[in-house]
Amino acid sequence: MTDSRALSDIGWDELQALDIADRAAFFNHSDGEHHVLMAQQFSRERMDAIGHLATCIRQIAKEEEGARFLQHLLWTKRTMLYFTQPSSRTFLSFSSACRIVGMDRGEVRDIAISSEVKGETREDSVRTFSSYYDMIIMRTEIGGFAERMAWLLAHAGRPVPIINAGSGSDQHPTQALLDIYTLQRSFEKRGGIDGKSTVFVGDLMRGRTVRSLAQLLSAYDDVRMIFVAPDKLQIREDILAMLRSANVPYELTDDFESTIAQADAIYMTRVQDEWDNTPGETGSIDISRFSFREEHLRVLSPDAVLMHPFPRRHEIEPQVDHDPRAVYWRQMRNGMWVRAALIAGLFGREQAILDYHDANV
Amino acid sequence: MTDSRALSDIGWDELQALDIADRAAFFNHSDGEHHVLMAQQFSRERMDAIGHLATCIRQIAKEEEGARFLQHLLWTKRTMLYFTQPSSRTFLSFSSACRIVGMDRGEVRDIAISSEVKGETREDSVRTFSSYYDMIIMRTEIGGFAERMAWLLAHAGRPVPIINAGSGSDQHPTQALLDIYTLQRSFEKRGGIDGKSTVFVGDLMRGRTVRSLAQLLSAYDDVRMIFVAPDKLQIREDILAMLRSANVPYELTDDFESTIAQADAIYMTRVQDEWDNTPGETGSIDISRFSFREEHLRVLSPDAVLMHPFPRRHEIEPQVDHDPRAVYWRQMRNGMWVRAALIAGLFGREQAILDYHDANV
């Protein structure tokens, strides 16, 4: 962090003019995160620490006494879940994660029953949440909104932590962290993530989870990425530029089947047609060529893993679910543990968890 | 239980080919229920045990210290309330029951803000819930869906308990159990449910509570049932066949007033026109002849009780509410206690509650 100023000391325009890595530094402090807004906040060391903390929480929670210890950690804290985009998985994952560490949760999901129908600005709404809650978890269709609010609350003197649970088609950092954790666990006995090849498949243009995950993976050594998509949905140039500057080799193709055998991890995604500029815009694309079928299991390496951020449509046949390399259900549950770890970290409870783990597990 | 296999060992088609009583056995274990899916799971002995447990919880909760004891029982557990059918009463009853024994609750009620709008199958949605929650309480318009999901989760290796809070026009087992508990309490000093006559009134064809309750009542000795409905809404033949095979005498009539004096219990129901095949289909039926009016109190036996699963429209005049034989408000509250008892049982806390009751009440 070259800039030693606090977030409350920098103007909005000046902040936005910075390179994203420099901006990211404004949301961390010396030991970890103050907010969780963008993948760029996370160093490899920090990802390792978060993964370890998630594992500790997972193991502690197995015993009744441990589960009670965890629930006492943030028992007197309340969080707002402000989700103006449809979501159940991310919402429920966060909600459960909060409860695991004891936090109370309020929610605003339907603006039809909120003050926004009376003409309130979204900025006023969020500042209101900061009056009643100790943290705000937000998911929004507006790119950069979580960052904007973190800056605004810092300047308003009530800088409660903000977690970005998906903003615009841009960032979804906690999804990327749970994906990293799933890869860490999957490759635990194979030397970790270093040296592994990941194949991304589907709507790479608008899949914010892919964008955030590619960013995080680039922090590992000797990784390789293959982006498989129809032309119209191929990954955007900004991500490729980031990979080049990090010296990460990558390939682009629209031939999924040719990539299966090379993969250590295959990351399937659905077409995000809720982002279509005109309804049905992507409906004409033949997505069947970008689907994982039961027959593909024969080609897939015995050591590889198959992931999906869910929800899925037809990208993975249900018959595949029974194969041990299909880790997407475990991936989902990992999200709960990683989010619990992040939240505990935001409130300075990391060491207390590590100590309990050392003493009891 | 003639079949000693577990639910995870039987195929779906084979399971569905079984007689319902044999199917029901797959959802119990030696001491009680693993899931709560259908009235056929409950023997008379088990109904008595659940009623006793509900009474213990009710009495324990009266004292502050007892209420705290109960809340600690399932303090580290979380349940999903997945209600895709409109409901407030059943939802709130379950929600309160969960809290009484300490359970945290997540909910999905409006699929417009869930992943189903993105094309996710309902099976994937429920399997997602099983990743984050320790139990799933579900109410759905799809008959048999809760059973299907219990089977699927058993085969997926994550067999969290499922409670059927109403499915299709078929089953509503927890409503039937609370009705039984209300009858147990009402006839406590009159020798219990054995030998009593119950008059069912209203939309018997589509009232799943009536169907489930008739099933449970047939386990008692010397009971008699009278089904009072307009022809188009009369009870279905499958229930009558069940009663014949259990040697339960019954009558069918459309003359409500003639049955009042004979009743030990009258069970009123509303016309469930949300199930109409075409809107307004049942609107032409004169339901006023199937309503309990203040003047009927003079004919009703002094020992009898008047029940209704609610919501009501005009089936019972509000002036009747003040009569001590109108037990429907108590019936409602009984539901909360019975559900708390069932949930505690699903997690093996039955004995802990009985012990506390013995020692403290």
Added chain:
Amino acid sequence: MTDSRALSDIGWDELQALDIADRAAFFNHSDGEHHVLMAQQFSRERMDAIGHLATCIRQIAKEEEGARFLQHLLWTKRTMLYFTQPSSRTFLSFSSACRIVGMDRGEVRDIAISSEVKGETREDSVRTFSSYYDMIIMRTEIGGFAERMAWLLAHAGRPVPIINAGSGSDQHPTQALLDIYTLQRSFEKRGGIDGKSTVFVGDLMRGRTVRSLAQLLSAYDDVRMIFVAPDKLQIREDILAMLRSANVPYELTDDFESTIAQADAIYMTRVQDEWDNTPGETGSIDISRFSFREEHLRVLSPDAVLMHPFPRRHEIEPQVDHDPRAVYWRQMRNGMWVRAALIAGLFGREQAILDYHDANV
């Protein structure tokens, strides 16, 4: 209280025929409130006591141990939040207040997923809530509904406390109490509320918070009120009659700028066009003349405070937020503490809090 009868002993018509101050007395008991329904329930002494209690809670909650003490107070109690009018601020404020003192919360906000779609009366709905919950907080578009339900539950033998969180265009007593608390804190070093001038601005005809606050303020000595509104939205005659009978001097004007320099407190409000008889009815009114702009800060007394119940539209420019006299964000947070104080009082926990405060803060 001249009438020594209980609420359960008086008929509805007889109650409604009473003067409002006499009606109000039926909802109090000797030490405080049994329900919180109308501003007329609160004497000056009681407002002072509630403000003191709110401050104690606010200070206790600052320490982790204190926050845990508070959460244990009503740990075994459950409340229903029944909000059939759009609201997020009041809802979240109450929800957080409940959690501060440990109460569990159920909610019904969207009648489309409730039993009312099946034809249930609202009276039956509320009586249902009283079966499952220990308190009901309600916000409704129907004037007098909260009072009606308090009376009905008293007669039904299940008199759980009811809090009116806004009913019709009539009353919003908890908002008025939080406004009083904000004024108490703002004028703490200037001799309190006595002798101060309050300027009310905006939609005074339909702003129920203004109506309730004017009522409460009239209990203080030597206060003065100025009502600034366009003719069509000026305060209603019933409030003016109340002020005359309390010997409170007041003025009416439509010239906002002329009033700024005289104010100890300015209370801005938005046009409540959701109450328009025809859509757009009030759209033609030029509201810009009733807005507080940055330039007005120069005219405002250095000791004065600027308030707003929120949500705001354009009545206060965001640039004003940074001025220390803009207390509306603190006002919002005060609401949470005042509501926690009221709730604790309804359950007889007032003395326990005062004792803890004396011993620990």
